[in-house]
Amino acid sequence: MEESPDLQSNDKIRSFEDLTAWQEAHALVLSIYRITRSFPQDEIYGLTSQLRRAGVSITSNIAEGFSRISKKEKVQFYTHSLGSLMEVQSQLILSRDISYVTLQTFSETYPRTIIARRLILGLMRSAQSKDE
Numbered sequence: 807m808e809e810s811p812d813l814q815s816n817d818k819i820r821s822f823e824d825l826t827a828w829q830e831a832h833a834l835v836l837s838i839y840r841i842t843r844s845f846p847q848d849e850i851y852g853l854t855s856q857l858r859r860a861g862v863s864i865t866s867n868i869a870e871g872f873s874r875i876s877k878k879e880k881v882q883f884y885t886h887s888l889g890s891l892m893e894v895q896s897q898l899i900l901s902r903d904i905s906y907v908t909l910q911t912f913s914e915t916y917p918r919t920i921i922a923r924r925l926i927l928g929l930m931r932s933a934q935s936k937d938e
Contacts, residue, residue: 825868827868827925827926827929830918831861831865834915834918834919835865839858841911841915842854842858845901853906856897857894857897857898860893860894863887864887866887868883868929871887877933881933881934884929888923888927888930891919891926898912898916
């Protein structure tokens with residue numbers, strides 16, 4: 807039997823905070839908040855707000871999906887999380903291209919989105935394979 811990517815040794819997942827996907831997405835959101843502090847003030851209601859909200863949505867939907875009992879609902883929330891992650895990727899690229907984010911900061915942050923994507927897809931596969 808294949809072990810879930812979120813299980814570390816024989817630890818049991820008791821909370822959404824135990825999910826590796828949530829942990830990685832949370833670290834990404836913290837990075838987003840640090841990065842957007844230096845965005846121009848006139849972006850506070852634009853790109854700054856949008857990027858932060860999309861980031862928070864990633865972790866929120868993982869947490870909500872974790873709480874659901876039916877696999878259909880779990881997958882639905884994990885799918886929303888993945889959509890928000892794609893928004894973050896797009897917005898980070900834009901932020902780099904308009905020089906709000908340096909190339910170094912981008913190259914430190916963007917790979918986290920790729921890791922988070924892989925982990926969220928793992929949650930989706932895991933939820934789809936469980937019997938109800």
